[in-house]
Amino acid sequence: MDIATVKTYSIKEVTKLTGTAASTLRYYEDLGLLENVERDHNDNRIYTDEHLARIDGIKCFKDGAMPLDKIKEFYAYEADLENHIDDILHLVTSQTEELSETIAKMLKQKEHMQQKVRFYSAIKSAIDNNTPWPTWDDCIK
Amino acid sequence: MDIATVKTYSIKEVTKLTGTAASTLRYYEDLGLLENVERDHNDNRIYTDEHLARIDGIKCFKDGAMPLDKIKEFYAYEADLENHIDDILHLVTSQTEELSETIAKMLKQKEHMQQKVRFYSAIKSAIDNNTPWPTWDDCIK
């Protein structure tokens, strides 16, 4: 790693590149989710591509509804994998299972919502055309 | 509707039947999400099958990640459908779209998580068998 060629970013650049608010970046750092953020001679934060990658990873996990403390745990295990292979395996396995359950519930509810869309569309037509209102069973069957 | 035959439930019975805490039931009522909850001579709440159905409906919407204020809006529109058919259609349509996006993100992240499970499983094998560690690309490809 050649120190002279490490690309760095100010907090403002990172907010633009990642879409994450500066206050959130500081918050993540306080939490220990963003580590080893160096400072310049004015005490301003200096981020590297590794930080950008970490921020991206955090966003991914968040998309999977993983709470920040578990995300932090994940990176802690990753940093010392030999000693935490069982921990990290358990974490990703149980998190995957939780995610599957959540997705299943959401898919079910999506079906319900689509039925509602059909039902209320039919009612709207009936109102517009002054025809008798359909029943739920008419639309869903 | 024969008043004499309307089945009713105490708050405790409702918590058992729905799995919803009594404090939550009172909270929903405060929010206006649970309406027309009558009282007995001791001021204790009396729930009916309609309330049970509503509580079930709320749980469904929550499974679809719909915030309580939108759920409340939905039932308000439903109670006066002729005057709010466009509102309710917009609500269920946009909510369905949001849900689809959320599901899509979660499915993507589920893939990632499953890749991680495979990757860390392979590393665990390598540790157990004292063989060289696989790379990410070895496992995913």
Next chain:
DNA sequence: TGTTGACTTAAAGTTAACTTTAAGTGATAT
């Protein structure tokens, strides 16, 4: 008769994940 248990209320507390505020430093632009 007393105490236990189920209910009531209003208000305060909790958790997650931020966001905002207030006060201050230092570099740049007019």
Next chain:
DNA sequence: ATATCACTTAAAGTTAACTTTAAGTCAACA
């Protein structure tokens, strides 16, 4: 010289969705 801008900190505020607490009423049981 001054004002503006980007950054800093610690601490307080925000939102959603509850949960807990404290204080009280009422009925049933030993």
